Amino acid sequence: MSGITRFALSASWVVPVEPEGVVLKDHSVVIEQDRIVEILPTTELDQRYPGIATESLDGHALLPGLINMHAHSAMTLMRGLADDLQLSVWLNDHIWPAEQRWMGPEYVHDGTQLAVLEYLRGGITLFNDNYFFPDVTAAVTSQSGMRACIGLPVINFPTVWAQNTDEYFARGLEVHQAFKGEQLISTAFAPHAPYSVDNDSFLRIRKLAEEMDVPIHLHLLETAGEIADSERDYGLKPLARMQQLNLLDTRLLAVHMTALNDADIETVARHGVNVVHCPESNLKLASGICPVAKLIAAGVNVSVGTDGAASNNDLDLLGEIRTAALLAKGFSGDPEAVPASAALAMITINAARALGMEAQLGSLLPGKQADICAIDLSAPETQPIHNVISHLVYATSRQQVQHVWVAGRRLLKNREPLTLDVDEIVSNARSWQKRVGKNHASKAAG
Amino acid sequence: MSGITRFALSASWVVPVEPEGVVLKDHSVVIEQDRIVEILPTTELDQRYPGIATESLDGHALLPGLINMHAHSAMTLMRGLADDLQLSVWLNDHIWPAEQRWMGPEYVHDGTQLAVLEYLRGGITLFNDNYFFPDVTAAVTSQSGMRACIGLPVINFPTVWAQNTDEYFARGLEVHQAFKGEQLISTAFAPHAPYSVDNDSFLRIRKLAEEMDVPIHLHLLETAGEIADSERDYGLKPLARMQQLNLLDTRLLAVHMTALNDADIETVARHGVNVVHCPESNLKLASGICPVAKLIAAGVNVSVGTDGAASNNDLDLLGEIRTAALLAKGFSGDPEAVPASAALAMITINAARALGMEAQLGSLLPGKQADICAIDLSAPETQPIHNVISHLVYATSRQQVQHVWVAGRRLLKNREPLTLDVDEIVSNARSWQKRVGKNHASKAAG
Numbered sequence: 001m002s003g004i005t006r007f008a009l010s011a012s013w014v015v016p017v018e019p020e021g022v023v024l025k026d027h028s029v030v031i032e033q034d035r036i037v038e039i040l041p042t043t044e045l046d047q048r049y050p051g052i053a054t055e056s057l058d059g060h061a062l063l064p065g066l067i068n069m070h071a072h073s074a075m076t077l078m079r080g081l082a083d084d085l086q087l088s089v090w091l092n093d094h095i096w097p098a099e100q101r102w103m104g105p106e107y108v109h110d111g112t113q114l115a116v117l118e119y120l121r122g123g124i125t126l127f128n129d130n131y132f133f134p135d136v137t138a139a140v141t142s143q144s145g146m147r148a149c150i151g152l153p154v155i156n157f158p159t160v161w162a163q164n165t166d167e168y169f170a171r172g173l174e175v176h177q178a179f180k181g182e183q184l185i186s187t188a189f190a191p192h193a194p195y196s197v198d199n200d201s202f203l204r205i206r207k208l209a210e211e212m213d214v215p216i217h218l219h220l221l222e223t224a225g226e227i228a229d230s231e232r233d234y235g236l237k238p239l240a241r242m243q244q245l246n247l248l249d250t251r252l253l254a255v256h257m258t259a260l261n262d263a264d265i266e267t268v269a270r271h272g273v274n275v276v277h278c279p280e281s282n283l284k285l286a287s288g289i290c291p292v293a294k295l296i297a298a299g300v301n302v303s304v305g306t307d308g309a310a311s312n313n314d315l316d317l318l319g320e321i322r323t324a325a326l327l328a329k330g331f332s333g334d335p336e337a338v339p340a341s342a343a344l345a346m347i348t349i350n351a352a353r354a355l356g357m358e359a360q361l362g363s364l365l366p367g368k369q370a371d372i373c374a375i376d377l378s379a380p381e382t383q384p385i386h387n388v389i390s391h392l393v394y395a396t397s398r399q400q401v402q403h404v405w406v407a408g409r410r411l412l413k414n415r416e417p418l419t420l421d422v423d424e425i426v427s428n429a430r431s432w433q434k435r436v437g438k439n440h441a442s443k444a445a446g
Numbered sequence: 447m448s449g450i451t452r453f454a455l456s457a458s459w460v461v462p463v464e465p466e467g468v469v470l471k472d473h474s475v476v477i478e479q480d481r482i483v484e485i486l487p488t489t490e491l492d493q494r495y496p497g498i499a500t501e502s503l504d505g506h507a508l509l510p511g512l513i514n515m516h517a518h519s520a521m522t523l524m525r526g527l528a529d530d531l532q533l534s535v536w537l538n539d540h541i542w543p544a545e546q547r548w549m550g551p552e553y554v555h556d557g558t559q560l561a562v563l564e565y566l567r568g569g570i571t572l573f574n575d576n577y578f579f580p581d582v583t584a585a586v587t588s589q590s591g592m593r594a595c596i597g598l599p600v601i602n603f604p605t606v607w608a609q610n611t612d613e614y615f616a617r618g619l620e621v622h623q624a625f626k627g628e629q630l631i632s633t634a635f636a637p638h639a640p641y642s643v644d645n646d647s648f649l650r651i652r653k654l655a656e657e658m659d660v661p662i663h664l665h666l667l668e669t670a671g672e673i674a675d676s677e678r679d680y681g682l683k684p685l686a687r688m689q690q691l692n693l694l695d696t697r698l699l700a701v702h703m704t705a706l707n708d709a710d711i712e713t714v715a716r717h718g719v720n721v722v723h724c725p726e727s728n729l730k731l732a733s734g735i736c737p738v739a740k741l742i743a744a745g746v747n748v749s750v751g752t753d754g755a756a757s758n759n760d761l762d763l764l765g766e767i768r769t770a771a772l773l774a775k776g777f778s779g780d781p782e783a784v785p786a787s788a789a790l791a792m793i794t795i796n797a798a799r800a801l802g803m804e805a806q807l808g809s810l811l812p813g814k815q816a817d818i819c820a821i822d823l824s825a826p827e828t829q830p831i832h833n834v835i836s837h838l839v840y841a842t843s844r845q846q847v848q849h850v851w852v853a854g855r856r857l858l859k860n861r862e863p864l865t866l867d868v869d870e871i872v873s874n875a876r877s878w879q880k881r882v883g884k885n886h887a888s889k890a891a892g
Contacts, residue, residue: 079829080836084775084785117826283776284840286783313840314827323769329530330729330773337732339530380563381760383525383872384879390526394730394759399845426829433830 005408006032008049010042011057011374013388017064017348018363021341023388028054029062031370034183034407038366057403059378061388063344064363065125065371065406066317067351069276070217070255070305072131074111076118077102077432079309087223087285095310102436103160108133110428112140117420118315120146122398123373125406128253128276128305128355130190130217132161135175138185145411145419147371149355151190151217152176154201165201169208176212183407186214186355188253193219194238195229202245215253215355218242222256223287239264248273253354255305256281257295258288265291269298274354277346279323281307292328293337303351317347318398325393340393370408376400451854452478454495456488457503457820459834463510463794464809467787469834474500475508477816480629480853484812503849505824507834509790510809511571511817511852512763513797515722516663516701516751518577520557522564523548523878525755533669533731541756548882549606554579556874558586563866564761566592568844569819571852574699574722574751574801576636576663578607581621584631591857591865593817595801597636597663598622600647611647615654622658629853632660632801634699639665640684641675648691661699661801664688668702669733685710694719699800701751703741704734711737715744720800723792725769727753738774739783749797763793764844771839786839816854822846 007030014027016039028045030038030052040048082094108131119127129137130151141148152172153161162168172189179185189205191197209216221227221238230238239260242248248271255276260268268275277290295302304324306315321343328338352362360369375392379400382391404412411419453476460473462485474491476484476498486494528540554577565573575583576597587594598618599607608614618635625631635651637643655662667673667684676684685706688694694717701722706714714721723736741748750770752761767789774784798808806815821838825846828837850858857865 077830078832079841080831080833083833083836083840084782086781090781114826114829121826280772283772284781286775286779286781289776309841313836314843316827316843319765323772326726326729326769327773327776329732330735333732335532335536335730335732336530378872380560380567380868380872380875381762383560383875384523384883385526385876386524386879386883387526387529390529390759394529395525395755397760397762397843397845399843422826426824426826429826429829430831433832437830437832 004032006030006049007053007055008045009055009057009062009372009374010045011060011062012377013061014039014364015061015063015344015389015392016364017345018365020345021389029364029372031405031408034369034409036364036366036368036370039364057374060374060376060402061392062364062372062374063392064348064361065373065404066123066347067303067362068119068124068127068306068315068317068347069253069303069351069354070278070307071115071127071129071315072308073115073127073129073137074108074131075308075310076114076315077107077111077429077436079313081310081436083284083313087287090285098436102432103132105133105136107432108136109140110425110432112137113420113425114429115309115315116141116144116146117417117422117425120144120404120412120417120420121401121415122316122318123375123401123404124315124317125371125373125404126361128188128217132159134172135178138175138179142179142182142185143419145184145409146406147184149186149188149215150175150179151188153190153192154205155192155196156198156201157196169204176214188215188217190217193222193226194241195226195233199245202247206245206247209251215251216247217253217255219256220254221259222282224259227259239267243267243271250274256287257290258282260291262294265294265298265300268295269300273300275300275302276305276354277302277324278305278307279327280320281311283323283327284311289327289331291331292324293332293334296338296342301350301353302346303354304346316398318392318396321347321393340389343393344389370405372405373401374403376402450478452476452495453499453501454491455501455503455508455818455820456491457506457508458823459507460485460810461507461509461790461834461838462810463791464811466791467835475810475818477851477854480815482810482812482814482816485810503820506820506822506848507838508810508818508820509838510794510807511819511850512569512793513749513808514565514570514573514752514761514763514793515699515749515797515800516724516753517561517573517575517761518754519561519573519575519583520554520577521754521756522560522761523553523557523875523882525759527756527882529730529759533733536731544882548878549578551579551582553878554582555586556871556878558583559866559871560875561755561761562587562590562592563863563868563871566590566850566858566863566866567847567861568762568764569821569847569850570761570763571817571819571850572807574634574663578605580618581624584621584625588625588628588631589865591630591855592852593630595632595634595661596621596625597634599636599638600651601638601642602644602647603642615650622660634661634663636663639668639672640687641672641679645691648693652691652693655697661697662693663699663701665702666700667705668728670705673705685713689713689717696720702728702733703736704728706737708740711740711744711746714741715746719746721746721748722751722800723748723770724751724753725773726766727757729769729773731757735773735777737777738770739778739780742784742788747796747799748792749800750792762844764838764842767793767839786835789839790835816851818851819847820849822848
């Protein structure tokens with residue numbers, strides 16, 4: 001007996017994600033401290049690890065914690081505030097005025113807590129965020145015990161977070177320094193978009209991102225309209241401009257990417273750019289459709305994000321890959337496009353790879369971090385069980401997520417979060433509802 | 447005090463669907479026997495109905511029972527059996543062989559029970575079915591206390607249900623007669639598709655449907671491939687052939703309708719044909735995309751169906767209208783297309799209208815049947831509540847459905863069905879899993 005924490009999770013199915021498509025029936029995952037040490041048939045568990053503390057998860061599938069590759073977490077507080085509008089009306093008349101009026105540390109604290117609660121209840125163990133007050137987002141996440149890659153925002157507009165470009169950089173670097181030692185928190189530069197960030201800032205980001213070895217999280221080609229604007233302002237299409245600024249490489253997390261022609265896809269593939277697909281947000285705002293099937297065929301690493309709750313409106317990655325898998329087929333005309341196992345890879349191993357964390361996260365393999373979610377497939381809605389991976393993508397609801405562990409620590413047990421106060425979080429959300437809603441035209445407000 | 451059953455449901459919100467977009471805050475629905483008698487502010491309930499038995503549904507929204515306009519209910523037993531395949535491979539190598547091997551009264555009984563359980567847990571109170579052994583489907587549904595419009599199948603191929611066209615008609619008419627007196631069961635003719643039903647049968651159906659005053663439930667233009675085949679075999683496109691056969695009218699429930707040009711849309715609108723949109727099935731099989739925004743703009747009555755669980759794979763109408771609302775925006779390029787309230791109409795009042803039941807069903811109005819579902823919006827995933835209808839369409843999961851009443855009778859209480867044996871249904875599904883799965887290539891079978 002040593003002081004090392006060791007336990008096993010024995011489930012009806014283990015879906016390691018690597019290798020793709022594999023389902024291990026009646027297997028156990030052995031966890032030591034924050035890591036997976038072995039995955040073996042449950043019949044062999046007692047012999048290999050006599051007396052090991054074991055949790056039996058009959059009817060459950062274990063899979064890697066899900067990774068949300070594009071989030072504006074604190075925007076949960078604007079969920080349903082404005083829908084079914086032209087993008088310009090939605091932004092100018094609803095989202096931006098609400099942000100200008102309410103955004104600050106308390107707003108970001110309460111909104112992010114609500115998002116973290118929703119993430120954990122949906123099997124999400126890491127989110128890649130892009131919002132103001134990243135220090136608050138990082139602190140809230142760290143307290144919850146889940147992981148985040150915290151975007152350090154840069155935009156050529158003053159906000160309550162920073163008055164000018166220099167201040168964005170200074171405050172961002174402060175946040176990076178403050179959370180450098182934390183196991184669960186990493187950072188990325190988060191320049192808003194090509195149309196809202198100048199060349200000097202991009203060059204500065206490129207240099208710093210290399211020195212700090214962090215990703216660059218960028219909205220890119222969300223709509224076709226960006227192309228004409230870029231040609232007018234820079235004499236170049238956005239992708240060509242990013243190429244000229246030496247930003248196209250494996251460090252780039254290019255979010256949305258709807259307006260791509262075949263030559264663009266080849267460029268993206270050649271430079272190893274990571275594409276982050278946000279199908280539901282793109283559909284809802286009628287932004288365009290990311291050619292996922294073609295990108296995958298070209299060898300591009302595609303992961304998936306929910307986007308913020310103001311444009312989706314659920315932070316539901318299982319729902320998001322269902323949409324991604326269906327939309328890829330409908331849009332390409334090929335029902336074999338993005339099969340279930342490829343969709344599951346998008347919110348696990350592909351996401352980990354995009355963040356440069358594939359050695360630690362994204363699949364259930366010995367030596368990797370014990371970020372695990374347990375999904376109960378015994379509900380009538382997932383009967384009969386001819387194919388576990390098909391069910392996870394096409395039939396399972398996130399409400400079937402029962403348990404979540406991050407770095408070997410249990411954060412969700414029977415759908416109850418162990419590190420968050422649900423009543424307080426919901427009560428805070430309702431208090432914001434009164435404040436934000438009162439200033440907003442909403443006939444159906446609660 | 448009389449022998450009449452009268453009770454009230456007091457909810458935080460009542461969404462009557464008619465008029466569209468209205469949300470009544472803190473209202474009560476008063477029910478007498480099988481009907482709604484009044485909807486009034488809860489503050490006035492005691493005065494108007496002193497001592498009335500009242501159930502308080504704090505944090506819940508009440509809305510009309512949802513109506514699934516295209517189902518092959520018994521196909522739940524093939525959920526996840528075969529996915530991500532070309533349509534011809536999926537049908538010829540997987541679905542049809544499995545049906546040929548297993549389909550019969552026991553299969554349809556067990557599969558339909560599983561579907562009915564899933565429907566009720568998802569707030570669905572009526573489904574429009576199209577499958578073999580409709581007598582069994584009708585009996586199972588009737589026993590459960592929910593409603594169905596039972597399709598009487600006609601197809602120019604022998605099956606275990608009927609050997610030839612005459613037998614399809616004879617057996618169908620028997621089923622119609624047998625269930626004629628039942629309040630909860632209606633019937634429709636269900637000719638399979640233009641490519642699998644001859645002109646004589648269509649003419650016979652038209653005549654009988656008029657005499658019996660029942661709808662005609664038809665797969666029409668599921669794929670563009672049907673057009674060339676029809677021109678080859680009949681010298682006419684399918685829509686023109688149906689027009690020539692006098693089938694285009696308000697009695698027709700035209701399911702799928704993906705391959706429509708602007709002239710077709712005008713034809714459909716002029717004849718009052720009801721379009722049943724199955725967005726998730728159409729995407730998954732890459733069948734094509736129904737131009738919903740254009741159809742609605744032309745005044746066509748559009749409702750929504752899940753299709754069977756072998757091609758979707760969940761029988762989830764809330765999920766289906768989320769997809770319908772998002773896809774309509776993405777496909778039309780107009781983010782104002784199919785706003786949330788229009789999406790909700792598709793699975794309530796539009797569906798009732800398509801079935802000719804709009805005087806009885808599809809909205810919460812005095813005099814209508816008390817088919818009601820109660821959805822709990824207090825979950826973190828639907829906080830804050832700026833807009834109830836937005837949440838129902840864009841953020842709510844069917845797992846938030848707590849209670850269901852059909853014709854004033856409670857069928858679901860705290861997510862538990864009151865007329866179905868869940869353990870038995872799940873156990874039957876698992877028994878079919880072993881039988882069907884054993885004969886099927888599925889690496890990941892349970």
